[in-house]
Amino acid sequence: MLIVKKFGGSSVANKDRVMNVANRIIEDYKAGHQVIVVLSAQGGTTDILLEKAREITDKPSKREMDVLLTTGEQQSVALMAMAIESLGYPAVSLHAGQVGMITTSTYSNARLESISRDRIEMELERKNIVIVTGFQGINKYDDYTTLGRGGSDTTAVALAASLDADRCEIYTDVDGVYTADPRVVKDARKLEDITYDEMLELASLGAKVLHNRSVEMAKKYGVELVVRSSLTRAEGTIVKEECKVEKMLVSGVAADKDVARIAVVGIKDLPGNAFKLFSLLSKKSINVDIILQSVGRDGTKDISFTVHRDSKDEALEILNHHLERLSAIRVESDDNVAKISLVGAGMASNAGVATKLFESLYDAGINIKMISTSEIKISVLVNMDDADDAVRAVHNGFKLSGN
Amino acid sequence: MLIVKKFGGSSVANKDRVMNVANRIIEDYKAGHQVIVVLSAQGGTTDILLEKAREITDKPSKREMDVLLTTGEQQSVALMAMAIESLGYPAVSLHAGQVGMITTSTYSNARLESISRDRIEMELERKNIVIVTGFQGINKYDDYTTLGRGGSDTTAVALAASLDADRCEIYTDVDGVYTADPRVVKDARKLEDITYDEMLELASLGAKVLHNRSVEMAKKYGVELVVRSSLTRAEGTIVKEECKVEKMLVSGVAADKDVARIAVVGIKDLPGNAFKLFSLLSKKSINVDIILQSVGRDGTKDISFTVHRDSKDEALEILNHHLERLSAIRVESDDNVAKISLVGAGMASNAGVATKLFESLYDAGINIKMISTSEIKISVLVNMDDADDAVRAVHNGFKLSGN
Numbered sequence: 085m086l087i088v089k090k091f092g093g094s095s096v097a098n099k100d101r102v103m104n105v106a107n108r109i110i111e112d113y114k115a116g117h118q119v120i121v122v123l124s125a126q127g128g129t130t131d132i133l134l135e136k137a138r139e140i141t142d143k144p145s146k147r148e149m150d151v152l153l154t155t156g157e158q159q160s161v162a163l164m165a166m167a168i169e170s171l172g173y174p175a176v177s178l179h180a181g182q183v184g185m186i187t188t189s190t191y192s193n194a195r196l197e198s199i200s201r202d203r204i205e206m207e208l209e210r211k212n213i214v215i216v217t218g219f220q221g222i223n224k225y226d227d228y229t230t231l232g233r234g235g236s237d238t239t240a241v242a243l244a245a246s247l248d249a250d251r252c253e254i255y256t257d258v259d260g261v262y263t264a265d266p267r268v269v270k271d272a273r274k275l276e277d278i279t280y281d282e283m284l285e286l287a288s289l290g291a292k293v294l295h296n297r298s299v300e301m302a303k304k305y306g307v308e309l310v311v312r313s314s315l316t317r318a319e320g321t322i323v324k325e326e327c328k329v330e331k332m333l334v335s336g337v338a339a340d341k342d343v344a345r346i347a348v349v350g351i352k353d354l355p356g357n358a359f360k361l362f363s364l365l366s367k368k369s370i371n372v373d374i375i376l377q378s379v380g381r382d383g384t385k386d387i388s389f390t391v392h393r394d395s396k397d398e399a400l401e402i403l404n405h406h407l408e409r410l411s412a413i414r415v416e417s418d419d420n421v422a423k424i425s426l427v428g429a430g431m432a433s434n435a436g437v438a439t440k441l442f443e444s445l446y447d448a449g450i451n452i453k454m455i456s457t458s459e460i461k462i463s464v465l466v467n468m469d470d471a472d473d474a475v476r477a478v479h480n481g482f483k484l485s486g487n
Numbered sequence: 488m489l490i491v492k493k494f495g496g497s498s499v500a501n502k503d504r505v506m507n508v509a510n511r512i513i514e515d516y517k518a519g520h521q522v523i524v525v526l527s528a529q530g531g532t533t534d535i536l537l538e539k540a541r542e543i544t545d546k547p548s549k550r551e552m553d554v555l556l557t558t559g560e561q562q563s564v565a566l567m568a569m570a571i572e573s574l575g576y577p578a579v580s581l582h583a584g585q586v587g588m589i590t591t592s593t594y595s596n597a598r599l600e601s602i603s604r605d606r607i608e609m610e611l612e613r614k615n616i617v618i619v620t621g622f623q624g625i626n627k628y629d630d631y632t633t634l635g636r637g638g639s640d641t642t643a644v645a646l647a648a649s650l651d652a653d654r655c656e657i658y659t660d661v662d663g664v665y666t667a668d669p670r671v672v673k674d675a676r677k678l679e680d681i682t683y684d685e686m687l688e689l690a691s692l693g694a695k696v697l698h699n700r701s702v703e704m705a706k707k708y709g710v711e712l713v714v715r716s717s718l719t720r721a722e723g724t725i726v727k728e729e730c731k732v733e734k735m736l737v738s739g740v741a742a743d744k745d746v747a748r749i750a751v752v753g754i755k756d757l758p759g760n761a762f763k764l765f766s767l768l769s770k771k772s773i774n775v776d777i778i779l780q781s782v783g784r785d786g787t788k789d790i791s792f793t794v795h796r797d798s799k800d801e802a803l804e805i806l807n808h809h810l811e812r813l814s815a816i817r818v819e820s821d822d823n824v825a826k827i828s829l830v831g832a833g834m835a836s837n838a839g840v841a842t843k844l845f846e847s848l849y850d851a852g853i854n855i856k857m858i859s860t861s862e863i864k865i866s867v868l869v870n871m872d873d874a875d876d877a878v879r880a881v882h883n884g885f886k887l888s889g890n
Binding site: 099102103133136137139140141143144145147148149151152154155158159161162163165166167169170176177179181182203226227228 | 502505506536539540542543544546547548550551552554555557558561562564565566568569570572573579580582584585606629630
């Protein structure tokens with residue numbers, strides 16, 4: 085069997101954890117499997133490098149930042165290869181250039197374009213455990229690039245897809261995907277399996293187990309993922325195309341506290357004004373989520389929407405700058421909000437789900453500010469202070485703990 | 488003019504020094520020159536990386552050690568490029584793979600084989616200041632290698648040779664080559680210039696300004712070197728093929744305190760025994776320096792020689808193991824010794840130099856244990872305790888301070 089195992093920065097943060105991971109890798113190798121390991125930079129390393137750059141300049145070029153940051157993974161793969169060799173097993177570390185991890189040229193946020201199988205296959209034939217740098221690639225100029233958030237997960241899935249791996253295991257500091265954040269909901273239940281689509285909704289909604297890009301790629305190439313902990317032996321959660329038929333209607337509930345609500349008030353009701361508004365934002369790569377349009381006074385309308393909190397200031401600047409062009413009166417914003425989402429593949433065909441959601445929140449005395457629905461998800465915007473109560477109320481309302 | 492400037496680890500050890508070096512680089516760029524900069528890892532970085540590896544294993548593979556260590560230079564070139572850009576000038580960092588710095592496969596001690604000019608020339612044409620990682624290369628497997636001691640100097644000279652640079656400046660923490668170690672001899676004088684051959688003798692004799700490999704390469708390709716300080720504006724010392732005609736007979740005096748003397752006593756006087764002895768050592772790559780053969784008792788002979796102190800134990804082990812084969816009685820060693828050497832291109836044609844050297848040491852009451860001479864050098868072995876006095880006595884005897 086060919087297995088790809090990805091370990092995040094906290095799983096290799098120090099000597100003891102490196103040795104722990106080395107031993108888990110060797111277990112699979114001893115069982116006769118071919119093993120490819122993808123590593124992030126050791127926990128803390130990236131912060132040290134960012135600080136070194138910040139000391140020199142507030143605005144480092146993205147190209148040089150990538151040159152600097154890629155050293156983090158290069159260090160962790162070298163140390164892991166040493167650790168495995170010190171335990172008596174053959175290992176070889178490879179960086180992005182050596183595995184032909186070709187990306188676009190967008191430094192700091194590059195997209196994978198292709199992977200060359202040659203070097204990895206050669207090392208596997210030589211019976212080596214192959215340790216590959218996550219998060220990084222090279223562009224057509226032979227410059228280092230980095231893949232942005234969730235980059236190492238993406239590297240692992242891409243390798244698994246490219247090499248037809250039998251399994252792709254994503255090791256993290258939680259032991260699977262839960263029906264809700266266990267820190268908020270005490271009786272949250274670990275899911276045995278979940279579909280790609282459900283995972284995509286959960287990932288984008290603040291369940292920070294897997295990054296969307298890696299799940300999208302896994303779905304596209306049919307790579308079955310296992311999310312599990314590097315610190316325990318628990319089974320983990322499988323992410324795949326279809327789950328058991330007897331699966332519950334609802335998989336989980338997630339809270340996203342990194343949102344902000346923006347309202348453009350008093351837009352003159354002319355055709356094209358809404359289009360203008362959102363095209364201004366998309367030009368600056370600002371993603372808009374829940375959208376609500378309501379009728380204002382004197383033949384005007386108000387448009388409200390949510391954005392990632394980091395984009396709020398930029399969005400406000402753009403909108404205020406173009407207020408006249410949009411024929412609007414003013415822009416308001418509120419970042420004291422959170423988005424609560426209920427996710428489940430069986431939801432679309434069951435009209436009662438939305439009703440039960442609203443009822444659960446009503447019973448808990450929680451006010452809903454905005455609503456958005458999709459095939460497998462219902463999201464509501466609530467006050468930040470209500471976020472955890474809302475998650476508990478919904479989790480309880482849908483009996484997600486299984487009790 | 489095309490200028491190659493090399494800065495060592497202490498010259499870029501922290502933010503202030505990086506900015507200081509960035510400013511000096513920009514001065515040349517503003518004067519209209521093309522500038523290539525070669526950097527070592529920031530002072531201290533290599534020690535941190537070595538410690539990380541040591542925590543994991545006592546015997547890391549040399550391949551993985553090179554993968555780990557090359558991150559040091561990669562960090563310093565990225566930071567320097569950021570620093571130059573932050574001051575408003577264009578810069579680009581390149582690692583060994585990008586400049587096609589091809590080496591042999593001897594990890595941790597690789598030899599340069601070729602350099603590709605394409606990428607650097609392209610970046611120079613684009614008016615970029617080009618910052619290149621020193622100390623490292625890639626082998627034919629596309630693996631990182633490192634060049635061993637003095638590696639970054641070698642990178643700089645190789646780039647200067649390959650690109651026909653007009654100047655190759657080696658910046659260090661001393662401001663040139665002196666007639667003796669200024670910490671030992673208060674009135675030591677800085678040399679305006681020195682020949683490659685003299686520099687080679689001085690380098691191998693403990694004047695740790697330039698490593699032999701870089702001087703050998705500079706001599707081979709006729710690259711004129713300038714040794715100067717990154718912290719002062721002093722002129723530095725030029726290293727070149729021929730110096731001024733009116734040059735002094737003697738260039739300098741150096742002490743090498745990293746030597747040990749070994750004596751093989753009571754060797755039966757048969758043909759081939761001396762050959763056997765030295766071939767045993769050379770098989771293990773142990774370099775032998777001053778050699779002395781003397782007649783012992785009962786038709787036997789004693790052979791004494793010096794080795795680098797780090798090789799003493801290995802040499803003793805080999806010799807004791809083959810004592811019978813060498814028909815010798817026993818092996819003795821002494822590492823309480825130092826080698827004092829007088830270097831000068833004009834020496835060979837002047838018989839009085841040796842006489843004056845012995846006289847200076849005799850006047851100072853210093854006992855000579857062994858003597859060795861070459862075209863441009865006379866070395867003597869003295870007790871370690873006498874080393875500094877010997878340097879001062881010789882420096883004074885030859886009036887090297889110029890007063």
